[in-house]
Amino acid sequence: MQKIIIIGATSGIGRELSRLYAGAGHLVGATGRRQELLYSLVLEYPNHVETECFDATEKGMTAHLESLVEKLGGMDMLIYNAGWGEPAETLDWNIDKATVDINVNGFLEAIHFGWRYFLAQGHGHLVTTSSIASIRGNRVSPAYSASKSFQSVYFEGLHIKARKLGIPLYTTDVQPGFVDTNMAKGIRFWVAPADKAARQIKKAIEKKRWRVYITHRWWLIAKLFKWIPSWLYHRIG
């Protein structure tokens, strides 16, 4: 039985991941700002879910994570799944600031906490839910794609760092395309159900993949995004 903290477990991908892990007999430490949704998760899996309700953009996240580790009796995996972004035609300071607060600053604090803990313990697994949007700049949500790029590039660095340490410390950078959650409302193209996305993420984590595209066919789009020359991308982007 693994002890798994999922930051951003109240809805969408994080909630489905929590269900999968708790349903498989693991102990899940679920977080989010919506207390009632955390509570409903506990009702679903009374012996397999502990919770901590907090805003990952506010001061005190480390104390909340320490408290959750104590409730779980340890930690084997930390999944930073909390995230936000909003498309806008104009450059909106409030959107960009809020995006960076949760996708960069919150991410960094949580991942540092996990890294320190796993290093002291001698093993562990860090996971982040980045995005396929991390690959190129994006006209309607420049801060979102830049923030996810930060996560993915950071995780590649951590992956190399962990390998050099020669201890069983793993990292997985999850890059979803479109998943049917509140964040992808109104999108029709290649949208995967959240439970399917969660199953593929769990499998990739089990295989200790350093990066995975969700669903797998988004690998093709990732290739295309990387390959397409800037002069053409800038014209159609």
Ligand SMILES: NC(=O)c1ccc[n+]([C@@H]2O[C@H](COP(=O)([O-])OP(=O)(O)OC[C@H]3O[C@@H](n4cnc5c(N)ncnc54)[C@H](OP(=O)(O)O)[C@@H]3O)[C@@H](O)[C@H]2O)c1
């Ligand atoms: N859906 C997609 O198509 C898609 C594609 C690529 C990447 N992603 C990424 O997947 C991750 C999960 O998103 P989702 O699609 O499952 O959407 P979602 O249902 O909106 O889930 C977002 C999760 O993040 C938590 N969260 C957001 N802001 C927070 C804050 N300030 N403090 C603490 N928790 C916060 C939310 O919990 P509370 O609201 O309860 O705080 C919720 O549990 C995100 O990182 C997103 O960027 C999604």
